[in-house]
Amino acid sequence: MxxxxxxxxxxxxxxxxxxxxxxxxxxxxxxxxxxxxxxxxxxxxxxxxxxxxxxxxxxxxxxxNSDDDSGxxxxxxxxxxxxxxxxxxxxxxxxxxxxxxxxxxxxxxxxxxxxxxxxxxxxxxxxxxxxxxxxxxxxxxxxxxxDQESDTESTEETDSEDSAxxxxxxxxxxxxxxxxxxxxxxxxxxxxxxxxxxxxxxxVILLSRKVVKAIGRTVRNLDKIADGELKYELSENMTERVDEVGMIARSIHHLIGKFGHSVSTIHDSTETMNAFTNQFKGNFAKIDAQIGTVNQAVSEIANAATSQAGETEKISTKIGEMGGAIDEASGSLQELVNSTEQMRSQNEKMNEILDELSRINARTEESIDAVYEQTSATNKSAEEIRNVVDLITNLASQTNLLSLNASIEAARAGEQGKGFAVVADEVRNLAEQSAESASKISEIVEELIGKANVSVRTMESVRGEIGSQNEKFNETRVTFGMLGDEISKVAEEIDSISVQINHINESKEIVLISLDGLTAIAESNAATTEETAASMVELGDIVNDCNIATEDLVHLAGDIDDNVNVFKVDFETAWHGEEVDEEPRVESES
The missing domain is CATH 3.30.450.20 (PAS domain)
Known part of the structure; x- marks a missing residue:
């Protein structure tokens, strides 16, 4: 209006x-x-x-006229x-x-x-x-x-006198x-x-019309700026004026230059952001594919850990049947200690998401390394159990021979050796039972070792995939140009169980300790795989959120580019305007 x-x-x-x-x-x-x-x-x-x-x-x-009084x-x-x-x-x-x-x-x-x-x-x-x-x-x-003297003549008076x-x-x-x-x-x-x-x-009318005309041209220039027209220059007649109108014209000229430069910069930034978001989407697609591979590997590890737990339970049952021969068992195992240094968050939200992905990826890698090390430890413990079982088998064979010799000597002794013969028969029976149990344990241990080897190979494959994923992730971080702190790995050490076996009871204790260790490792493997699976699910959700955020960023960049395109600016040769005096000249009072 x-x-x-x-x-x-x-x-x-x-x-x-x-x-x-x-x-x-x-x-x-x-x-x-x-x-x-x-x-x-x-x-x-x-x-x-x-x-x-x-x-x-x-x-x-x-x-x-003193001489002529008549006139x-x-x-x-x-x-x-x-x-x-x-x-x-x-x-x-x-x-x-x-x-x-x-x-x-x-x-x-x-x-x-x-x-x-x-x-x-x-x-x-x-x-x-x-x-x-x-x-x-x-x-x-x-x-x-x-006062002056004058002669007054009178026809009626005969004498004259002076009067004032x-x-x-x-x-x-x-x-x-x-x-x-x-x-x-x-x-x-x-x-x-x-x-x-x-x-x-x-x-006043002439001067005001001249001033109003100049101000009208200035207003029309401002209307051009409001319409987005930035590809024009003010006339020299306007910018070279020394009055306030000239000051306004020079300010508008300076405004056009600065505004055009800002619009050009925003346009270049939107193009860079579009390229960046497209590359970012590709990197997240690769991360999503790697997450699928890791999920499959974790599923295989979980199955192997479950199978390992079942086999360990069977061994524990068999060892329980040998409770008469094995009195005590004890063991100790140091638990794995996992620690990951938290990365400092960057100023922008996408960098924070990358940092979160880095931490999750580090935890996944550490968990897989832990599973790998635990599987290797399980394999090692199974080897030790097999050695112990071989020792038990040898002891049972020797005991059987000793009981046979005792029976022969008892037969030679006649009536006096009958009681010793009964003891020898019991010892022989116990030795045969021990040999039979040791044989079954040996079979179970062999099966456990085979499955542990499969788990080790699987974990090596997973570690390779994780390494490839880390390379892709590092490439993504290089693309962003945001270098964070390196993911520090926590050194994991496991104290080996050193047991001196002096006699059969010590061998039984070693077997029980080893079985307890296998049970704990199996449970830890199962828990670790569950945590890893949950972490991978969380990582997948974060990647999906990143994809959504990237799409929003693409739309935002498009909106910014559409708004910038309203202004008519030559973006290839952006006009930066001419510098104007900070203190424009003002016409003097004269």
Whole structure:
């Protein structure tokens, strides 16, 4: 909606005319207020100056015509009449002892007593509101000579005497005449003010139109910027101006350059971000494929661990059947200690996700290494069990031979060796049972070793896949250009079980300890595989979240690129604008 109101030209015109109009109005009121005082002063000055001039003229005329008294009065009257016409209505009168001798006035007049007394004491007086002639007048009386002797001839008197006479000049002008002159002066002054206002208005209009025209061009340039047009340059006539309009033009010129540079930079950044996100999506696809491979390997490890636990349970059952021969068993095994250093999070969310992936991948690798080491330890323990079983088998064979020899010796002893023969038979039976149990244990151990070897090979394959995955992951991190802390691996050490077997009871203890170790390892393997499977599921979820975030990033980059394309900028040769003065020149007061 377009707002209504005065334009800039109208406002500038008002700024120039209002003071003049106010001055004119104040002058009118001031003139009206002081008109009485001004007219009185005007009349007094006029009469004083005119009477003074008339006094000088009459004095000089009187001296020049001193020899011709007959024409003196007529000359005085002519001079006064001519002066009245020139002064615009001032009536003159020559008085002697208060009585008019010569006058240009058409009316009669008289001098009041108080005025006469003032003239006698001061020699001159100004009366502002005299009405003796029938209308209001301004009157000025002035004596033109002192006491003088004059010869007065009288036809009725026979003797002559000297007498003192007072001669005065009287000047009068009506109030209406003075007011007319005053009004004519006021009218001329007002006309001059009106002419001044008109001339000022014309000058202001011309200057304001020039300024408004320049500002209009500046506004049109701003409209181009608002429409996204940045591939243009301001004219030199605008940027080289030394007034405020030039300052605005240079600021707009500088704005166009900076804005164009910013838009070009954003455009380049969006292109780089698009390439980066596409490469990032490919890397996450590779990670997803590797996660599938790891999940399959972990599933195989879990199956092997479950089978291993079942076989270990069978061995424990068989060892339980040998409880009469084996009294005590004890064992100790140091548990695996896993620790992973946490990576510092980066400023951006994608780097944080990569760091989380790195930690999860490290935990997966460590878990697989732990499973691998535990499987190797299980295989080693099974080898030791096989050695112990071989030892038991040899002991059983020797015991059987000893019992056979004892039976032969008992038979030779006759009646006295029968009790010893019974003992020898029991020993032989026990030896045969031990040999049979040892044989079964040997079979179970062989099967356990075979499955452990399968687990070792599987873990080696998984470790190879994990290594390949680590390489791909490192390539992804190099693509981001964000190098984090290396994943530190926790050294894992397992204390070997050192047992000295001195006799058959120690052998039984070794067998029981080994079986307990196998059970713990099987349970640990099962738990580790479960944790690894859960970690891989979590890793898969994180990768999916990363894919979603990458898609959002692609859409965001597209939106930014669409918004940037609104501006018409040559992105290949981005116009950076020309540098302008930080302190633009301003036109001086002159």
């Amino acid at each position: 377009k707002k209504r109101g005065f334009g800039l030209s109208g406002k500038m015109l008002c700024m120039a005319l209002i003071p003049l109009i106010v001055t004119l109005v104040v002058s009118v009121f001031a003139v009206s207020f002081v008109s009485g005082v001004v007219t009185e002063n005007l009349a007094e000055n006029m009469l004083t100056s005119n009477i003074y001039l008339m006094d000088q003229i009459l004095s000089s005329q009187s001296q020049s 003196k009065d007529s000359n005085f009257l002519d001079i006064m009449t001519a002066a009245k016409e020139k002064t615009g209505g001032v009536d003159y009168a020559l008085l002697m002892n208060g009585e008019p001798l010569i006058t240009t006035a058409d009316v009669t007049f008289e001098i009041s007593q108080d005025v006469q007394e003032t003239i006698d004491s001061e020699g001159a007086v100004f009366v502002a509101d005299d009405t003796t002639s029938g209308e209001e007048c301004y009157i000025y009386y002035c004596t033109v000579g002192g 006479q007072t001669i005065m000049l009287r000047g009068s002008i009506s109030h209406a005449t003075v007011m007319g002159l005053y009004k004519s002066y006021i009218v001329m002054t007002m006309l001059a003010l009106v002419v001044l206002i008109v001339i000022s208005s014309i000058i």
